[in-house]
Amino acid sequence: MTADDATPLVEFRNVAKVFGAGSAAVRALDGVDLAVRRGEFLAIMGPSGSGKSTAMNIVGCLDTPTSGDHLFMGHDVGRLDRRRRALLRRGFLGFVFQGFNLLPRTSAIENVELPLIYRGTPSAERRRLAGAALAAVGLQGREHHTPGELSGGQQQRVAIARAIVTEPILLLADEPTGNLDTRTSREVMDLLTRFNREQGLTIVMITHEPDMAAYAHRTIRFVDGRIAGEPPDSKAA
16 A cells, blocks of 8 residues: 555545434534645544544544545545454554553563564564564663553553554554653653654544643644634644
8 A cells, every 4th residue: 555745644535423323323523524644743632522532443444434535545445344444454553542551461572562463473573673662662671571560651651662563654642641640741742752753653643631732733623523623823744
């Protein structure tokens, strides 16, 4: 899957998502148009039930639109079957979550190796790549610690290492600082910003915190299933 630099990495064209039917139907997304460029750092904000998580699930190929088009690198992926969407996630996307989602009895390096196991990467290469990813997030010497032996900030760094070990072109971060204190949140955001700036990693992040959204190039806000607009001080990508 390839596309030229002028093509948005992710594009929504009049995307709608409806859950349920008849009088019980809920329109989570209502005709959303969105373009995310390569190398962009986009923050998504909005109240609970605004549609931002539904949009993120579609961007991450975890769900499909009810109508409209979801394009990735110029290709229509909204109508791919589940297996092909899984292959796309495995090949191009990385995920970071608020709750870290680490295996509790598994060491840091083994947690980071998991996406490589799914790819069928040989054992020695897995270990080398996972070690390099942990070093990139500043966790040299913590490779054999379990999550319970790490601080919250260190656990999120392991989660980031797991997300980048496959060298994705798009990182999706869902409230990545939601369980962290202010100082640690800033450290995590500095790390994400560095990967975006130095490696060109495209990042789409959901956050409730304006201070964290300020790290992004651009911020959009969802309200009632639609994009309400960008703040006047939103930085250009």
